[in-house]
Amino acid sequence: MWSKGTPVKTPDEVGRDFNEYAKAWAEQGYGLEVEWTGDGIVRADGSDEVKRPGDEWGSPDALRRDYAALIKKFGLTGDVNVVEIGAGGGRSTQVLLDLLGDQNGEYHVIDVADVFVDTLRQRISRPLDIHIVTDVDTSFLTKNSIDLVLAQSSWSHISFYDQYRYLRDLRFALKKGAPIVVSGLFVIGTGDDWTWNRYRRRVYQIDHRIDGVFHEFTSISLLAEMLNRLGYTDIVIFNHGFTARRGTLIDDQFTKEVGNMTFRYVPTLPGWLDGDKGVVSRVPVALPVVKPAPKPLPARAVASLKRRTKAIFGS
Numbered sequence: 001m002w003s004k005g006t007p008v009k010t011p012d013e014v015g016r017d018f019n020e021y022a023k024a025w026a027e028q029g030y031g032l033e034v035e036w037t038g039d040g041i042v043r044a045d046g047s048d049e050v051k052r053p054g055d056e057w058g059s060p061d062a063l064r065r066d067y068a069a070l071i072k073k074f075g076l077t078g079d080v081n082v083v084e085i086g087a088g089g090g091r092s093t094q095v096l097l098d099l100l101g102d103q104n105g106e107y108h109v110i111d112v113a114d115v116f117v118d119t120l121r122q123r124i125s126r127p128l129d130i131h132i133v134t135d136v137d138t139s140f141l142t143k144n145s146i147d148l149v150l151a152q153s154s155w156s157h158i159s160f161y162d163q164y165r166y167l168r169d170l171r172f173a174l175k176k177g178a179p180i181v182v183s184g185l186f187v188i189g190t191g192d193d194w195t196w197n198r199y200r201r202r203v204y205q206i207d208h209r210i211d212g213v214f215h216e217f218t219s220i221s222l223l224a225e226m227l228n229r230l231g232y233t234d235i236v237i238f239n240h241g242f243t244a245r246r247g248t249l250i251d252d253q254f255t256k257e258v259g260n261m262t263f264r265y266v267p268t269l270p271g272w273l274d275g276d277k278g279v280v281s282r283v284p285v286a287l288p289v290v291k292p293a294p295k296p297l298p299a300r301a302v303a304s305l306k307r308r309t310k311a312i313f314g315s
Protein backbone atom coordinates (compact mmCIF):
# COMPACT_ATOMS: atom_id res chain seq x y z
CA MET A 1 0.00 0.00 0.00
CA TRP A 2 1.37 3.42 -0.93
CA SER A 3 0.98 6.28 1.49
CA LYS A 4 -0.76 9.07 -0.38
CA GLY A 5 1.47 11.94 -1.43
CA THR A 6 4.83 10.62 -0.19
CA PRO A 7 6.82 7.44 -0.71
CA VAL A 8 8.57 7.77 2.71
CA LYS A 9 7.41 4.88 4.86
CA THR A 10 6.55 4.86 8.54
CA PRO A 11 8.36 2.29 10.73
CA ASP A 12 5.34 -0.03 10.89
CA GLU A 13 5.03 0.03 7.08
CA VAL A 14 8.71 -0.94 6.83
CA GLY A 15 8.06 -3.73 9.35
CA ARG A 16 5.15 -5.05 7.28
CA ASP A 17 7.37 -5.15 4.17
CA PHE A 18 10.18 -7.01 5.98
CA ASN A 19 7.64 -9.52 7.32
CA GLU A 20 6.47 -10.11 3.75
CA TYR A 21 10.11 -10.46 2.64
CA ALA A 22 10.77 -13.06 5.35
CA LYS A 23 7.64 -15.03 4.37
CA ALA A 24 8.49 -14.98 0.65
CA TRP A 25 12.21 -15.59 1.24
CA ALA A 26 12.33 -19.32 0.45
CA GLU A 27 10.69 -18.74 -2.96
CA GLN A 28 13.34 -16.16 -3.97
CA GLY A 29 16.36 -18.48 -3.75
CA TYR A 30 18.75 -15.59 -3.05
CA GLY A 31 22.50 -16.16 -3.42
CA LEU A 32 25.03 -14.64 -1.02
CA GLU A 33 25.90 -10.97 -1.76
CA VAL A 34 29.65 -10.91 -2.41
CA GLU A 35 30.25 -7.54 -4.08
CA TRP A 36 28.57 -4.17 -4.48
CA THR A 37 29.43 -2.44 -7.74
CA GLY A 38 28.20 0.70 -9.50
CA ASP A 39 26.10 -1.65 -11.66
CA GLY A 40 24.48 -3.52 -8.81
CA ILE A 41 24.87 -6.44 -6.42
CA VAL A 42 26.99 -9.44 -7.38
CA ARG A 43 25.74 -12.69 -5.84
CA ALA A 44 27.46 -16.04 -5.46
CA ASP A 45 24.98 -18.51 -6.90
CA GLY A 46 24.64 -21.87 -5.26
CA SER A 47 26.32 -20.75 -2.02
CA ASP A 48 25.39 -22.96 0.93
CA GLU A 49 25.98 -20.08 3.36
CA VAL A 50 22.42 -18.83 2.86
CA LYS A 51 20.29 -20.91 5.20
CA ARG A 52 17.94 -18.45 6.85
CA PRO A 53 16.24 -15.16 5.83
CA GLY A 54 18.84 -12.38 5.92
CA ASP A 55 21.88 -14.63 5.41
CA GLU A 56 21.98 -13.44 1.80
CA TRP A 57 23.12 -9.93 2.88
CA GLY A 58 26.76 -10.93 3.15
CA SER A 59 29.13 -13.28 4.86
CA PRO A 60 29.29 -13.08 8.67
CA ASP A 61 33.10 -13.31 8.33
CA ALA A 62 33.26 -9.68 7.15
CA LEU A 63 31.08 -8.61 10.09
CA ARG A 64 33.24 -10.63 12.48
CA ARG A 65 36.40 -8.82 11.33
CA ASP A 66 34.78 -5.39 11.67
CA TYR A 67 33.10 -6.02 15.04
CA ALA A 68 36.24 -7.54 16.59
CA ALA A 69 38.20 -4.44 15.57
CA LEU A 70 35.42 -2.12 16.80
CA ILE A 71 35.33 -3.77 20.24
CA LYS A 72 39.08 -3.20 20.49
CA LYS A 73 39.00 0.33 19.08
CA PHE A 74 36.27 1.46 21.48
CA GLY A 75 37.95 -0.30 24.40
CA LEU A 76 34.81 -2.22 25.37
CA THR A 77 35.83 -4.17 28.45
CA GLY A 78 33.82 -5.75 31.26
CA ASP A 79 30.08 -6.34 30.82
CA VAL A 80 28.92 -4.68 27.61
CA ASN A 81 25.27 -3.60 27.38
CA VAL A 82 24.14 -3.45 23.77
CA VAL A 83 21.19 -2.04 21.84
CA GLU A 84 20.87 -3.42 18.33
CA ILE A 85 18.50 -1.57 16.03
CA GLY A 86 17.10 -3.67 13.21
CA ALA A 87 18.53 -7.06 14.13
CA GLY A 88 16.14 -8.79 11.69
CA GLY A 89 17.02 -12.46 11.22
CA GLY A 90 19.91 -12.18 13.69
CA ARG A 91 22.88 -12.46 11.28
CA SER A 92 24.67 -9.51 12.93
CA THR A 93 23.38 -10.36 16.44
CA GLN A 94 24.93 -13.80 16.31
CA VAL A 95 28.33 -12.41 15.33
CA LEU A 96 28.39 -9.73 18.02
CA LEU A 97 27.19 -12.10 20.75
CA ASP A 98 29.86 -14.65 19.79
CA LEU A 99 32.58 -12.00 19.96
CA LEU A 100 31.41 -10.56 23.27
CA GLY A 101 31.28 -14.04 24.81
CA ASP A 102 31.49 -13.65 28.61
CA GLN A 103 31.28 -9.88 28.24
CA ASN A 104 27.61 -10.12 27.29
CA GLY A 105 25.58 -7.80 29.47
CA GLU A 106 22.05 -6.74 28.54
CA TYR A 107 21.28 -7.23 24.85
CA HIS A 108 18.32 -5.22 23.57
CA VAL A 109 16.98 -5.81 20.09
CA ILE A 110 14.70 -3.16 18.61
CA ASP A 111 12.91 -4.11 15.42
CA VAL A 112 9.66 -3.44 13.56
CA ALA A 113 9.21 -6.86 11.86
CA ASP A 114 7.98 -9.50 14.29
CA VAL A 115 7.76 -12.30 11.71
CA PHE A 116 11.30 -11.64 10.49
CA VAL A 117 12.58 -11.58 14.08
CA ASP A 118 11.22 -15.15 14.49
CA THR A 119 14.29 -16.18 12.51
CA LEU A 120 16.48 -14.49 15.14
CA ARG A 121 14.53 -16.25 17.91
CA GLN A 122 15.27 -19.60 16.23
CA ARG A 123 18.90 -18.73 15.59
CA ILE A 124 19.87 -17.54 19.07
CA SER A 125 19.24 -19.47 22.27
CA ARG A 126 20.59 -16.87 24.72
CA PRO A 127 17.78 -14.78 26.29
CA LEU A 128 17.52 -11.36 24.64
CA ASP A 129 15.38 -8.31 25.41
CA ILE A 130 13.41 -8.13 22.17
CA HIS A 131 11.29 -5.03 21.60
CA ILE A 132 9.04 -5.07 18.57
CA VAL A 133 7.94 -1.49 18.01
CA THR A 134 5.61 0.25 15.58
CA ASP A 135 7.33 3.63 15.80
CA VAL A 136 10.67 4.97 17.03
CA ASP A 137 10.54 3.96 20.69
CA THR A 138 13.41 3.58 23.16
CA SER A 139 11.38 4.33 26.31
CA PHE A 140 12.10 0.88 27.82
CA LEU A 141 15.86 1.59 28.03
CA THR A 142 17.38 2.76 31.29
CA LYS A 143 19.17 6.10 31.37
CA ASN A 144 23.01 5.96 31.06
CA SER A 145 23.06 2.18 30.82
CA ILE A 146 24.18 1.31 27.29
CA ASP A 147 27.80 0.78 26.17
CA LEU A 148 27.21 0.24 22.45
CA VAL A 149 24.47 0.83 19.89
CA LEU A 150 24.75 -1.17 16.68
CA ALA A 151 22.65 -0.76 13.55
CA GLN A 152 23.77 -3.22 10.89
CA SER A 153 22.17 -2.86 7.45
CA SER A 154 19.07 -1.29 9.00
CA TRP A 155 19.65 2.48 9.01
CA SER A 156 19.04 2.69 5.25
CA HIS A 157 15.49 1.50 5.85
CA ILE A 158 14.79 4.31 8.29
CA SER A 159 13.72 7.75 7.03
CA PHE A 160 16.02 10.63 7.87
CA TYR A 161 13.37 12.03 10.22
CA ASP A 162 13.33 8.76 12.16
CA GLN A 163 17.13 8.55 12.06
CA TYR A 164 17.10 11.89 13.87
CA ARG A 165 14.52 10.65 16.39
CA TYR A 166 16.65 7.59 17.17
CA LEU A 167 19.84 9.64 17.51
CA ARG A 168 18.08 12.17 19.73
CA ASP A 169 16.47 9.58 22.02
CA LEU A 170 19.31 7.03 22.24
CA ARG A 171 21.55 9.63 23.89
CA PHE A 172 19.61 9.20 27.13
CA ALA A 173 20.28 5.46 27.21
CA LEU A 174 23.92 5.66 26.11
CA LYS A 175 26.58 6.15 28.74
CA LYS A 176 28.58 9.33 28.18
CA GLY A 177 31.25 8.63 25.56
CA ALA A 178 29.63 5.34 24.49
CA PRO A 179 29.60 4.77 20.73
CA ILE A 180 26.91 4.23 18.16
CA VAL A 181 27.97 2.27 15.09
CA VAL A 182 25.83 2.42 11.97
CA SER A 183 26.92 0.27 9.06
CA GLY A 184 24.65 0.21 6.04
CA LEU A 185 23.49 3.71 5.23
CA PHE A 186 23.23 5.38 1.86
CA VAL A 187 25.02 8.73 2.07
CA ILE A 188 24.76 11.04 -0.92
CA GLY A 189 27.40 13.71 -1.46
CA THR A 190 30.47 11.47 -1.36
CA GLY A 191 30.50 10.76 -5.10
CA ASP A 192 29.94 7.05 -4.60
CA ASP A 193 28.65 5.39 -7.80
CA TRP A 194 27.03 2.50 -5.96
CA THR A 195 24.98 4.85 -3.81
CA TRP A 196 23.95 7.00 -6.74
CA ASN A 197 22.85 3.91 -8.64
CA ARG A 198 20.71 2.81 -5.70
CA TYR A 199 19.22 6.30 -5.60
CA ARG A 200 18.29 6.08 -9.31
CA ARG A 201 16.82 2.64 -8.68
CA ARG A 202 14.71 4.08 -5.86
CA VAL A 203 13.42 6.85 -8.15
CA TYR A 204 12.52 4.16 -10.69
CA GLN A 205 10.56 2.34 -8.01
CA ILE A 206 8.67 5.53 -7.21
CA ASP A 207 7.99 6.25 -10.90
CA HIS A 208 6.63 2.74 -11.42
CA ARG A 209 4.89 2.38 -8.07
CA ILE A 210 7.00 -0.65 -7.21
CA ASP A 211 6.45 -1.50 -3.56
CA GLY A 212 8.43 -3.73 -1.19
CA VAL A 213 11.59 -3.41 0.86
CA PHE A 214 13.58 -0.42 -0.29
CA HIS A 215 16.27 1.99 0.92
CA GLU A 216 16.15 5.55 2.17
CA PHE A 217 18.93 8.09 1.61
CA THR A 218 20.56 10.89 3.50
CA SER A 219 23.27 13.41 2.67
CA ILE A 220 26.69 13.76 4.24
CA SER A 221 25.87 17.33 5.30
CA LEU A 222 22.56 16.41 6.91
CA LEU A 223 24.16 13.54 8.80
CA ALA A 224 27.11 15.66 9.99
CA GLU A 225 24.86 18.53 11.02
CA MET A 226 22.41 16.24 12.84
CA LEU A 227 25.16 14.52 14.85
CA ASN A 228 26.84 17.82 15.74
CA ARG A 229 23.64 19.57 16.76
CA LEU A 230 22.74 16.62 18.97
CA GLY A 231 26.07 16.93 20.74
CA TYR A 232 27.71 13.72 19.47
CA THR A 233 31.51 13.75 19.45
CA ASP A 234 34.28 11.88 17.58
CA ILE A 235 32.07 11.76 14.50
CA VAL A 236 33.47 9.59 11.71
CA ILE A 237 31.41 9.27 8.54
CA PHE A 238 31.98 6.57 5.92
CA ASN A 239 30.33 6.34 2.53
CA HIS A 240 28.04 3.62 4.00
CA GLY A 241 27.77 4.47 7.67
CA PHE A 242 29.17 6.34 10.64
CA THR A 243 30.33 6.10 14.24
CA ALA A 244 30.01 8.75 16.94
CA ARG A 245 30.11 8.94 20.72
CA ARG A 246 27.47 10.34 23.01
CA GLY A 247 28.52 13.77 24.23
CA THR A 248 26.87 16.01 26.77
CA LEU A 249 23.08 15.77 26.85
CA ILE A 250 21.68 18.86 25.19
CA ASP A 251 18.69 19.91 23.17
CA ASP A 252 19.05 20.20 19.41
CA GLN A 253 21.11 23.39 19.05
CA PHE A 254 21.40 26.42 16.85
CA THR A 255 24.65 26.89 14.91
CA LYS A 256 25.94 29.68 17.07
CA GLU A 257 25.82 27.38 20.12
CA VAL A 258 27.40 24.40 18.35
CA GLY A 259 30.30 26.40 16.90
CA ASN A 260 32.36 24.50 14.37
CA MET A 261 30.43 21.48 13.11
CA THR A 262 33.28 19.13 12.30
CA PHE A 263 33.48 15.48 11.36
CA ARG A 264 36.05 13.07 10.00
CA TYR A 265 35.41 11.45 6.62
CA VAL A 266 37.02 8.10 5.88
CA PRO A 267 35.82 6.27 2.74
CA THR A 268 35.20 2.89 4.39
CA LEU A 269 34.68 1.44 7.86
CA PRO A 270 37.23 -1.40 7.30
CA GLY A 271 39.71 1.24 6.05
CA TRP A 272 39.23 3.29 9.24
CA LEU A 273 39.67 0.16 11.35
CA ASP A 274 42.92 -0.50 9.45
CA GLY A 275 44.24 2.97 10.35
CA ASP A 276 43.05 5.21 7.50
CA LYS A 277 42.61 8.62 9.13
CA GLY A 278 40.76 10.20 6.20
CA VAL A 279 40.18 13.96 6.34
CA VAL A 280 38.59 16.30 8.83
CA SER A 281 35.80 18.36 7.29
CA ARG A 282 33.05 20.63 8.52
CA VAL A 283 29.51 21.67 7.70
CA PRO A 284 28.71 23.66 5.69
CA VAL A 285 31.02 21.63 3.43
CA ALA A 286 33.36 24.07 1.63
CA LEU A 287 30.64 26.70 1.29
CA PRO A 288 31.13 30.37 2.04
CA VAL A 289 29.44 31.80 5.11
CA VAL A 290 26.06 33.23 4.15
CA LYS A 291 26.26 37.04 4.03
CA PRO A 292 23.35 39.19 5.18
CA ALA A 293 20.84 39.86 2.35
CA PRO A 294 21.64 43.09 0.44
CA LYS A 295 19.55 46.18 1.21
CA PRO A 296 16.67 46.78 -1.25
CA LEU A 297 17.52 49.15 -4.13
CA PRO A 298 16.15 52.70 -4.00
CA ALA A 299 13.03 53.30 -6.13
CA ARG A 300 14.93 55.40 -8.71
CA ALA A 301 17.44 52.62 -9.34
CA VAL A 302 14.60 50.05 -9.74
CA ALA A 303 12.87 52.27 -12.31
CA SER A 304 16.13 52.71 -14.22
CA LEU A 305 16.75 48.94 -14.22
CA LYS A 306 13.23 48.32 -15.58
CA ARG A 307 13.80 50.84 -18.39
CA ARG A 308 17.09 49.20 -19.38
CA THR A 309 15.58 45.67 -19.24
CA LYS A 310 12.73 46.81 -21.49
CA ALA A 311 15.21 48.30 -23.94
CA ILE A 312 17.11 45.01 -24.18
CA PHE A 313 14.31 42.37 -23.96
CA GLY A 314 11.34 44.41 -25.20
CA SER A 315 9.21 43.75 -22.10
Ligand SMILES: C[S@@+](CC[C@H](N)C(=O)[O-])C[C@H]1O[C@@H](n2cnc3c(N)ncnc32)[C@H](O)[C@@H]1O
Nearest residue numbers: 011018086087088091111112113152153154157
Ligand atom coordinates in the same frame (compact mmCIF):
# COMPACT_ATOMS: atom_id res chain seq x y z
C1 LIG B 1 18.25 -5.57 6.11
S1 LIG B 1 17.68 -6.04 7.69
C2 LIG B 1 19.18 -6.22 8.58
C3 LIG B 1 19.13 -7.33 9.60
C4 LIG B 1 20.44 -7.64 10.31
N1 LIG B 1 20.92 -6.53 11.09
C5 LIG B 1 21.49 -8.08 9.33
O1 LIG B 1 22.45 -7.36 9.10
O2 LIG B 1 21.33 -9.16 8.77
C6 LIG B 1 16.99 -4.54 8.32
C7 LIG B 1 16.21 -4.69 9.61
O3 LIG B 1 15.90 -3.39 10.11
C8 LIG B 1 14.60 -3.40 10.64
N2 LIG B 1 14.08 -2.02 10.70
C9 LIG B 1 13.65 -1.24 9.69
N3 LIG B 1 13.21 -0.08 10.15
C10 LIG B 1 13.38 -0.10 11.49
C11 LIG B 1 13.10 0.84 12.53
N4 LIG B 1 12.57 2.04 12.30
N5 LIG B 1 13.41 0.47 13.81
C12 LIG B 1 13.96 -0.74 14.07
N6 LIG B 1 14.23 -1.65 13.12
C13 LIG B 1 13.95 -1.34 11.84
C14 LIG B 1 13.85 -4.30 9.67
O4 LIG B 1 12.62 -4.76 10.19
C15 LIG B 1 14.87 -5.40 9.44
O5 LIG B 1 14.73 -6.39 10.41
